[in-house]
Amino acid sequence: MPFSVGSLVAGRVVRLLVRTQPPVRLLPVSCLLSLAALLVFVFAHGALWEVFVTMAVAGLGVGVNFAVTPGLVVGSVPAHETGSAMSFNQVVKYIGYSAGSALSAVILQAATAPxxxxxxxxxxxxxxxxxxxxxxxxxxxxxxxxxxxxxxPSAQVRIGRPALAADGVSEPDGAGLVADTGTSR
Incomplete structure (x- = not known):
């Protein structure tokens, strides 16, 4: 529950932050929030409230990451490659989840006495x-x-709003969401 609440709050906070900050600047912040959650886990996990704080901070980190990454991916590829880029992003996430889970299991198994x-x-x-x-x-x-x-040169910043096509007309269903990546296409 704390993880889900943290993730939900992060999504709302990101919408406010992108008004003043390019979304790309929030990516390192999401990593630092996740790092903070693990530090809390490592050094303070003796009470249930400490575990709740750890999970809430982890939810914030993951929530910020999940809120900004799709816009960064879409804003970094040509429109006709959006589907492939988003699919590749998902595959990379799942590889990371699997590798992290396996590494954690190996470390914990190695530490377990016969x-x-x-x-x-x-x-x-x-x-x-x-x-x-x-x-x-x-x-x-x-x-x-x-x-x-x-x-x-930077692209326009639009999180959650359709981008304008070359003719100035919005693309349907948010198909052209873009984010400021700080790079040119």
Whole structure:
């Protein structure tokens, strides 16, 4: 429940933030929120409220990411490639989910002593710290992409509103949603 609430709140907050910030700048923020959630998990998980806070912050991080990524993908590819780009984005997400789950399972299994059903506390800490390293690296890459893209001409920022076609007419059903990627097409 806290994760879902955090994700819902993130979607609403992103709509407000994109009025003053290009969506591409929110991508590193989403990584840092997810990193913060894992840090809370690693160092504070002795009480149920701490787990709730962890899940709420994780929901914020994932929610921000899910709110800005589709617009960034659509704004970075030609209109006729939108479907393929969005499909590829989904495939990459699922590969990441699978790889992260498998890596976590390997770390926890390696920490579990023979004859025991569950790993000790340090197994969970190790898995969390590895996750923190992955989120930190992802935040650095996202920030580097923001910095490198900020030199080119920027596209219009429209999150949740149809883009205008070349003739000035809105495309139906939001087909031409674009976001400021800071790069030219």
């Amino acid at each position: 004859g025991h059903d569950l790993p000790p506390e340090n197994g969970y800490r190790t898995a969390g710290l590895v996750g923190c390293a992955v989120w930190a690296a992802t935040a650095v890459v996202a920030y580097a992409l923001v910095r490198s893209g900020s030199r080119g």
